[in-house]
Amino acid sequence: MDTSARIHPAEPARVTLAHLPTGGHWLRERWGGVPVWLKRDDHTGGELSGNKIRKLEYLLAEAQAQGATYVLTCGGEQSNHARATALAAARLGMRSLLILRTDNPRVPPALTGNITLDVMAGADLRWISYAQWRDRDQLLAQEAERLQQRGERPYVIPEGGSNALGTWGYLRAMHELVQQLDAAQVPRPATIVYACGSGGTGAGLVLGAKLLRLPERGLSVAGINVCDDRDYFVRKIAGICAEVEARWQLGANVTEADIDMIDGHVGLGYAKSRPEELATLRRVGQREGVVLDPVYTGKAFHGMVTELSRAPRRFGEAVCFVHTGGIFGLLAGGVNVLG
Numbered sequence: 001m002d003t004s005a006r007i008h009p010a011e012p013a014r015v016t017l018a019h020l021p022t023g024g025h026w027l028r029e030r031w032g033g034v035p036v037w038l039k040r041d042d043h044t045g046g047e048l049s050g051n052k053i054r055k056l057e058y059l060l061a062e063a064q065a066q067g068a069t070y071v072l073t074c075g076g077e078q079s080n081h082a083r084a085t086a087l088a089a090a091r092l093g094m095r096s097l098l099i100l101r102t103d104n105p106r107v108p109p110a111l112t113g114n115i116t117l118d119v120m121a122g123a124d125l126r127w128i129s130y131a132q133w134r135d136r137d138q139l140l141a142q143e144a145e146r147l148q149q150r151g152e153r154p155y156v157i158p159e160g161g162s163n164a165l166g167t168w169g170y171l172r173a174m175h176e177l178v179q180q181l182d183a184a185q186v187p188r189p190a191t192i193v194y195a196c197g198s199g200g201t202g203a204g205l206v207l208g209a210k211l212l213r214l215p216e217r218g219l220s221v222a223g224i225n226v227c228d229d230r231d232y233f234v235r236k237i238a239g240i241c242a243e244v245e246a247r248w249q250l251g252a253n254v255t256e257a258d259i260d261m262i263d264g265h266v267g268l269g270y271a272k273s274r275p276e277e278l279a280t281l282r283r284v285g286q287r288e289g290v291v292l293d294p295v296y297t298g299k300a301f302h303g304m305v306t307e308l309s310r311a312p313r314r315f316g317e318a319v320c321f322v323h324t325g326g327i328f329g330l331l332a333g334g335v336n337v338l339g
């Protein structure tokens with residue numbers, strides 16, 4: 001596949017950060033008797049791995065075009081998006097500032113997992129509480145203002161890189177994926193399942209499916225939310241798709257009815273694991289040599305196999321699971337993978 005070709009006449013500029021196309025393969029184990037094809041977006045790079053890099057290719061191209069010197073974003077303390085943003089910004093010669101949510105901002109967490117990499121990328125870290133998180137967009141704007149007064153040119157990326165521009169990352173990924181699924185041996189997966197955390201990956205996949213008329217070819221997309229709930233993400237994804245339409249008029253006309261979001265697998269809450277989720281994580285590691293993370297891919301994969309155990313044909317004859325990365329969160333400490 002020619003990964004430099006434009007996918008649409010309206011496609012915005014992008015900078016190459018990810019190693020594309022990422023591969024994919026069948027898992028050895030069938031769940032509920034159903035074969036699972038794994039799309040390896042955890043292999044978009046090394047330190048820059050996971051789904052966020054696809055979004056950053058567009059976001060940081062815009063930052064560069066605006067002459068940005070500083071990139072600002074926010075996330076949870078072990079945010080994969082914040083880490084990828086800091087490293088990608090450094091790679092492109094820009095500084096970064098990360099607003100990170102933690103239990104007690106006066107006692108910042110230890111240097112583990114993604115935080116270690118944030119520091120390696122030279123990011124300025126600002127710690128905020130869960131209560132302050134509600135004002136994250138305002139806090140980002142205030143930090144941007146402060147940097148501007150110092151003569152810097154700030155570029156702000158919202159939580160998860162999940163805005164209209166970042167959505168092009170998974171709109172492009174869908175073009176890549178559909179070619180791979182067409183080539184996958186029979187049975188061809190009928191559903192693409194992904195972990196939903198801030199909606200940008202989902203928005204790109206849903207838009208891509210609609211534009212490529214995949215439902216008419218028997219291929220659908222289903223998200224499994226790892227936080228919040230179904231209604232929140234259906235509204236959020238529909239909102240991002242509407243922003244894309246307003247800016248680029250793609251004519252996809254995504255409505256809430258096009259968005260399949262499977263709720264009921266958040267369990268104990270965001271970044272909190274139940275023993276059965278960790279058992280699935282270990283089983284996949286032991287039987288497949290594939291490492292899922294507890295916060296996103298592991299929780300969503302466990303949700304998918306739970307659905308399959310209840311209704312083996314829920315996703316058709318075969319299913320594609322998008323591995324969106326997150327390994328550094330697993331290495332953050334505090335997660336006892338033995339359950």
Ligand SMILES: Cc1ncc(COP(=O)(O)O)c(C=O)c1O
Nearest residue numbers: 080197198199201296324325326
């Ligand atoms: C590893 C991983 N998978 C999935 C997601 C969810 O993607 P999105 O934020 O686009 O919904 C995230 C981030 O939130 C992530 O870090």
